[in-house]
Amino acid sequence: VILLLIINSLFLTIKCYIIIPLNFLPVFKINETTPSLIMRNLVYTKAYTNIEIGSPKQFVQIPLEFESNDFYISQNAKYEFSKKHDKYSDIKFFNCNNSQSCEKIEEKEYLGDNFYSGLYYKDIFYFNNNSTEIEFYLSNDLKNPESGGIGLEFWPEFMDTTSNIDDKRTFLKI
Secondary structure: OHHHHHHHHHHHHOOOOOOOOEEEEEOEOOOOOOHHHHHHHHHOEEEEEEEEEOOOOEEEEEEEEOOOOOEEEEOOHHHHHHHOOOEOOOOOOOOHHHOOOOEEOOOOOEOOOOEEEEEEEEEEEEEOOEEEEEEEEEEEEEOOOOOEEEEOOOOHHHOOOOOOOOHHHOOOOO
16 A cells, blocks of 8 residues: 555656657568468557657657667668568658758767667657657667667666667657
8 A cells, every 4th residue: 555655646746748649550561371470460560659850840650669768760761671571661751851950969979779870969849739859869770670769668777788878868868
């Protein structure tokens, strides 16, 4: 009972939250004929969030990552998906070149859990009727084809990671 009261008091005092709409999209294209491959395609899905970014606004779909704390957007996701023909690629991608407000913050290249190379950028994100400037990694060389990733890992210090990303630059900290 005491633990329940402590947990309730923690969540009732939090006044900062974001409601993000989600879509569940398949990982693989559904064009198979054998029952086992059809089931694989139906079972493996990812949660994608729908976000508006940039000026002018671009509608982007970015997956939630529960085993990483990377907050990154892929600059060349269409190219990465073209290398893996079995991956579902009917996703809305971000193009920094089409945004007048997309701005590079640092020249240093970073290594993340999900990308080999990324630079630190900022752009305008829109949530409901509010807009805010948010920083993120814009990756050019991905480990797996993705439109990006919103890392929601709570305790990254317990995970074995090879990234050189600052913990203050994760989505939950931002």
